[in-house]
Amino acid sequence: MKIETLAVHAGHRPDLGTRDVTPAIHLSTTFERAEDGTFPGGHIYSRQSNPNRAMLEQALALMENGAASLAFSSGNAASLALFQALAPGDHVIAGEDVFYGTAVLLNQTLGSWGLKASYVDMRDPANVERALTPATKLIWIESPSNPLLNIADIRAAVEIARKAGVLTAVDNTWATPLLQRPLELGCDIAMHSATKYLSGHSDVLAGALVFRERGPLFDKVKAIQHAGGAVPSPFECWLTLRGLQTFPYRVRAQSQSAQKIAEFLNKQPQLEAVHYPGLTRHPGHKIAAAQMSGFGGMLSIQVKGGQPEGFKLVAALKLFTRATSLGGTHSLIEHRASVEGPGTRTPQNLLRLSIGLEHPDDLIEDLDQALKEL
Numbered sequence: 001m002k003i004e005t006l007a008v009h010a011g012h013r014p015d016l017g018t019r020d021v022t023p024a025i026h027l028s029t030t031f032e033r034a035e036d037g038t039f040p041g042g043h044i045y046s047r048q049s050n051p052n053r054a055m056l057e058q059a060l061a062l063m064e065n066g067a068a069s070l071a072f073s074s075g076n077a078a079s080l081a082l083f084q085a086l087a088p089g090d091h092v093i094a095g096e097d098v099f100y101g102t103a104v105l106l107n108q109t110l111g112s113w114g115l116k117a118s119y120v121d122m123r124d125p126a127n128v129e130r131a132l133t134p135a136t137k138l139i140w141i142e143s144p145s146n147p148l149l150n151i152a153d154i155r156a157a158v159e160i161a162r163k164a165g166v167l168t169a170v171d172n173t174w175a176t177p178l179l180q181r182p183l184e185l186g187c188d189i190a191m192h193s194a195t196k197y198l199s200g201h202s203d204v205l206a207g208a209l210v211f212r213e214r215g216p217l218f219d220k221v222k223a224i225q226h227a228g229g230a231v232p233s234p235f236e237c238w239l240t241l242r243g244l245q246t247f248p249y250r251v252r253a254q255s256q257s258a259q260k261i262a263e264f265l266n267k268q269p270q271l272e273a274v275h276y277p278g279l280t281r282h283p284g285h286k287i288a289a290a291q292m293s294g295f296g297g298m299l300s301i302q303v304k305g306g307q308p309e310g311f312k313l314v315a316a317l318k319l320f321t322r323a324t325s326l327g328g329t330h331s332l333i334e335h336r337a338s339v340e341g342p343g344t345r346t347p348q349n350l351l352r353l354s355i356g357l358e359h360p361d362d363l364i365e366d367l368d369q370a371l372k373e374l
């Protein structure tokens, strides 16, 4: 079945009592026991499971073609639960331009707990191989990376990981299961900030892990989810499931618009660089084309001059909203270094754009008039 069909039907079943086509929101935190002590509704207490979360988890597993999924209260809560399933002294390899929030989890939140992390330039798989140690347990891949849109060769990383007996996880937030299929490329886990494209309207905070196999790792992370309770509320599960129904159409349109916009920006003399893997001159273009079916709705640019010129460009835009995050209906632009804060590796003249669902010609016109202000 095609992903558009799965996205509409996954997790949805008309309620057998009321025949609702759109699922109800189950706010109850607790569920009645039968006289014999069993739970005929299938749920005990909402930290452990809830009907809306169960629907969402089923749908997300189907989206990524995984065996099972676990939903969390944010993308970072999902990543944290996976890292917590490792032991103190274990070692993780991540990209040197990994999402800032993931590096904070590895360095600060879990660094003091004894988890070790190395950061390498993942554009070359040899760097991943060189960083392996006997303690390495996980290779964390983010491709395209945030915010530089570097591409890692997922198949090559999986091959290295398999030889070393190490797990692979892909942060698939930017690509989404429409454009990139990490589990089918051999990875063990696909992670999502469902806050972004999957829910798609900038009104939900949620995250998920999808597992290729329902084995001991899944059980361990599920136990962490249950014990810690970093779970999305029934309403957030409901909103995410609603957003999921349209995500393939939204992401396809956003990806096509981003390609058009990147090609326009690529010709502008006021810019020092345009980072978008759909541009044939992008160093990761060939690998991206081999492992993605589209290049996504995110791009970043570097403005000639520096931060002041970047701020001037942003201030002159009328359709792009100055805000962090991505994957919603509104196009957003942000000065990434100031959002990341101290220790950022992001160049000061870099602006990150999330292309929304406006017509690309209108967005190009807006960028054109703002560029002329420089």
Ligand SMILES: Cc1ncc(COP(=O)(O)O)c(C=O)c1O
Residues within 6 Å of the ligand: 074, 075, 076, 077, 099, 101, 142, 146, 171, 173, 174, 192, 193, 194, 195, 205, 206, 207, 325
């Ligand atoms: C690539 C990537 N991974 C993870 C996250 C974290 O997601 P959340 O904000 O839902 O915790 C983000 C958020 O921007 C992201 O862009």
